[in-house]
Amino acid sequence: MQCDFDIFYERKNTCCIKWDCTREVFNEDDVLPMWIADMDFRAPLEVKEAIDKRNKHGIYGYTESMPASYCEAVIDWLNKRHKWSIRKEWLCSTPGVVSALGFSVMAFTKPGGKVIIQTPVYSPFYDVIENNGRQIIENPLVLQNGRYTMDFADLESKMKSGANMMILCSPHNPVGRVWSREELSRLGELCLENNVLLVSDEIHSDITYGNYRHIPAASISEGIAQNTITCIAASKTFNIAGLSTSTVIIPDDDIRKVFTSKLHGVGIHGCNIFGIIATEAAYRYGEKWLEQLLDYLAGNLKYIIDYFKMYIPEIKVIKPEGSYLVWLDCRSLGLSSDEISDLMVHKARIGLNNGASFGTEGEGFLRMNFACPRSVLKEGMKRIRNALSFVR
Numbered sequence: 128m129q130c131d132f133d134i135f136y137e138r139k140n141t142c143c144i145k146w147d148c149t150r151e152v153f154n155e156d157d158v159l160p161m162w163i164a165d166m167d168f169r170a171p172l173e174v175k176e177a178i179d180k181r182n183k184h185g186i187y188g189y190t191e192s193m194p195a196s197y198c199e200a201v202i203d204w205l206n207k208r209h210k211w212s213i214r215k216e217w218l219c220s221t222p223g224v225v226s227a228l229g230f231s232v233m234a235f236t237k238p239g240g241k242v243i244i245q246t247p248v249y250s251p252f253y254d255v256i257e258n259n260g261r262q263i264i265e266n267p268l269v270l271q272n273g274r275y276t277m278d279f280a281d282l283e284s285k286m287k288s289g290a291n292m293m294i295l296c297s298p299h300n301p302v303g304r305v306w307s308r309e310e311l312s313r314l315g316e317l318c319l320e321n322n323v324l325l326v327s328d329e330i331h332s333d334i335t336y337g338n339y340r341h342i343p344a345a346s347i348s349e350g351i352a353q354n355t356i357t358c359i360a361a362s363k364t365f366n367i368a369g370l371s372t373s374t375v376i377i378p379d380d381d382i383r384k385v386f387t388s389k390l391h392g393v394g395i396h397g398c399n400i401f402g403i404i405a406t407e408a409a410y411r412y413g414e415k416w417l418e419q420l421l422d423y424l425a426g427n428l429k430y431i432i433d434y435f436k437m438y439i440p441e442i443k444v445i446k447p448e449g450s451y452l453v454w455l456d457c458r459s460l461g462l463s464s465d466e467i468s469d470l471m472v473h474k475a476r477i478g479l480n481n482g483a484s485f486g487t488e489g490e491g492f493l494r495m496n497f498a499c500p501r502s503v504l505k506e507g508m509k510r511i512r513n514a515l516s517f518v519r
């Protein structure tokens with residue numbers, strides 16, 4: 128079936144953070160929201176049908192966290208899409224990827240311990256470290272010729288300075304890199320050499336463009352697998368984030384036992400029934416839908432790149448290799464991040480993420496979510512263009 132991603136679905140008054148919380152976030156009701164990372168598209172029909180079918184039963188009691196058919200669907204998906212062969216025993220489930228990051232920090236580092244992140248990065252990475260009383264160690268990414276790379280010399284020295292965990296964002300939010308095998312291999316080896324546990328957030332792994340292919344860090348070698356906690360979810364890929372379900376893959380028995388006991392320590396034993404049902408249906412039946420989605424997103428991305436080049440050349444697009452988020456370099460405007468955000472909210476009436484919320488390296492940048500119908504995207508671009516007339 129051909130999916131129609133051009134259809135605009137009203138999302139207001141659905142308890143939707145993106146559309147219903149613009150006043151809280153931007154202090155404005157009337158902004159076009161292109162910020163938080165979910166999509167304005169309906170999930171695959173098969174997901175809705177699976178939820179409808181289970182809903183008809185009418186009893187919503189305690190739910191197994193890892194039903195066998197769910198595990199099978201996750202295993203098959205990783206095999207098929209990412210060429211990673213995993214075992215059922217390695218799987219755990221959490222209510223979200225961010226909570227999995229938080230549980231990892233709590234389980235495997237001590238108060239005051241050092242955790243490495245590669246900045247600029249998704250802001251909850253800071254929260255799960257700082258709010259648990261641990262120290263953030265930044266390994267800033269390097270922007271060269273419009274593309275970000277890792278600074279391995281700095282990374283090695285940070286690892287040697289006593290860090291015992293690194294949280295990797297792969298693909299990276301917000302800079303859009305899909306890390307290469309060489310990069311992941313070097314990083315994974317450095318973690319092993321320096322006794323740094325790798326926690327790999329791979330929530331954006333299913334959304335990649337052109338020849339870029341996500342490689343699970345733990346699939347690189349047996350050694351790296353035994354030293355890695357991988358967090359995935361169907362939530363970004365199939366737009367089911369509201370169902371609060373993610374999967375954590377931990378090949379090492381001892382690490383998995385400690386992680387699981389941390390979950391049990393806060394009373395997490397089971398899962399959300401609809402999250403389990405939806406994830407399984409998405410992985411089993413959603414692949415064709417995903418292929419069409421990727422084509423549509425690639426079309427949106429091309430539109431953005433062409434539009435900025437033609438009408439807003441002051442803003443440089445950092446072309447994402449993965450995710451539906453685009454990182455916009457606005458530094459040539461000579462405005463602070465707050466001034467740029469102000470301009471976007473109050474003159475353009477568009478809600479984008481302030482780059483500074485991803486760390487100091489994000490100062491002068493914006494992040495835009497382009498997972499929306501083309502008509503919404505066109506309106507957004509027009510609004511940004513109009514706003515720029517105030518500062519030219």
Ligand SMILES: Cc1ncc(COP(=O)(O)O)c(C=O)c1O
Nearest residue numbers: 164223224225226249300328330
């Ligand atoms: C890198 C990354 N990790 C995690 C999340 C959120 O995960 P969850 O909603 O499962 O906690 C996001 C959402 O934008 C993200 O970009």
